[in-house]
Amino acid sequence: MAAMTKENMARVIEFLQENKSRGGDVSLNDVMHLAEVMSGSMHEFLTVVQPAVTEELQLIAREITRMKTEISALRANDMKTSRIPDAGRELDAIVEATESATHSIMEAAEEIMSADPSDIDAYQELVSNKMIEIFEACTFQDITGQRISKVVSTLNYIDERVTTFVEKLRIPAGMELEAEESEEERRKRELILHGPQHKGEGVSQNDIDALLNSGSQDDIDKLFD
Amino acid sequence: MALDLQMPVLVVDDYKTMIRIIRNLLKQLGFEDIDDAADGTEALEKMKQRRYGLVISDWNMEPMTGYELLKQVRADSGLSKTPFIMVTAESKTENVIAAKKAGVNNYIVKPFNAQTLKGKIEAVFAD
Numbered sequence: 111m112a113a114m115t116k117e118n119m120a121r122v123i124e125f126l127q128e129n130k131s132r133g134g135d136v137s138l139n140d141v142m143h144l145a146e147v148m149s150g151s152m153h154e155f156l157t158v159v160q161p162a163v164t165e166e167l168q169l170i171a172r173e174i175t176r177m178k179t180e181i182s183a184l185r186a187n188d189m190k191t192s193r194i195p196d197a198g199r200e201l202d203a204i205v206e207a208t209e210s211a212t213h214s215i216m217e218a219a220e221e222i223m224s225a226d227p228s229d230i231d232a233y234q235e236l237v238s239n240k241m242i243e244i245f246e247a248c249t250f251q252d253i254t255g256q257r258i259s260k261v262v263s264t265l266n267y268i269d270e271r272v273t274t275f276v277e278k279l280r281i282p283a284g285m286e287l288e289a290e291e292s293e294e295e296r297r298k299r300e301l302i303l304h305g306p307q308h309k310g311e312g313v314s315q316n317d318i319d320a321l322l323n324s325g326s327q328d329d330i331d332k333l334f335d
Numbered sequence: 336m337a338l339d340l341q342m343p344v345l346v347v348d349d350y351k352t353m354i355r356i357i358r359n360l361l362k363q364l365g366f367e368d369i370d371d372a373a374d375g376t377e378a379l380e381k382m383k384q385r386r387y388g389l390v391i392s393d394w395n396m397e398p399m400t401g402y403e404l405l406k407q408v409r410a411d412s413g414l415s416k417t418p419f420i421m422v423t424a425e426s427k428t429e430n431v432i433a434a435k436k437a438g439v440n441n442y443i444v445k446p447f448n449a450q451t452l453k454g455k456i457e458a459v460f461a462d
Contacts, residue, residue, distance in 0.1 A: 209352070
């Protein structure tokens with residue numbers, strides 16, 4: 111690779127020596143002159159490296175364009191402003207519907223429990239009416255099922271987009287930054303809040319009973335093996 | 336300690352429906368004096384004002400969880416002997432161990448049935 115010639119180097123040294131005793135008294139013309147001497151001295155070097163630099167810059171520009179295309183394909187704004195809020199609304203509606211249905215069912219059951227059975231005909235009629243109310247309330251399951259399908263569809267959409275994005279950007283699995291623990295995560299860890307487990311994942315009531323009745327450290331340790 | 340159906344029972348859960356379910360089951364079992372609280376803080380305040388014969392508490396509540404409530408109850412000399420049953424969806428082994436170490440009298444995992452609740456209450460008072 112070409113480097114600064116002895117002649118050019120000497121010109122820069124000469125310039126600096128001539129001006130070293132001037133302290134802070136430097137004008138714009140002096141700066142321009144130094145720049146001129148420096149650029150003249152680097153001319154040969156830049157002539158050699160320029161094609162390689164240009165090629166690198168073109169590669170970087172192409173990569174930035176490709177990333178912009180992939181970010182557009184992610185449709186992040188669509189997710190943020192439409193799909194995720196829609197899924198949130200569906201989940202809110204599910205909570206509301208299940209709560210309302212549970213309330214109706216419990217109301218009917220409580221009325222049956224507190225009814226006077228001494229008048230058999232009246233009691234039978236009340237039970238029959240309340241049973242119909244319970245069946246009606248159970249229709250929530252069909253609607254919530256459809257709502258849950260919409261939420262699952264949104265999750266699949268997001269999963270598909272993010273997976274494609276990660277693949278296109280060729281982000282290796284080990285490259286992810288260590289996530290900082292949030293306040294909510296810290297609370298969950300310290301207060302041992304795992305939430306409900308899936309079938310077969312948590313301990314059963316029988317295991318719990320055995321554990322509480324055993325009292326020995328050995329039995330407790332066995333559960334961690 | 337004998338099981339007394341007249342004793343006041345405190346049900347602690349942040350989910351109103353669950354309080355209602357446990358309240359109805361307790362009524363079916365013959366309990367008449369049932370009080371409730373929406374989290375550990377409210378429960379602790381009520382326990383300092385009234386002597387309860389049994390506490391049935393959920394684990395996952397805000398701001399004070401059932402686990403924190405249990406530890407505070409056991410650390411308070413005036414409340415430490417109160418029978419305490421945890422009724423929770425937290426079914427990891429470490430939860431059960433932590434509750435046991437904190438002094439829980441029994442542990443019921445949700446969903447549960449009336450028979451389980453009855454059996455655990457009887458077991459607590461049979462000890």
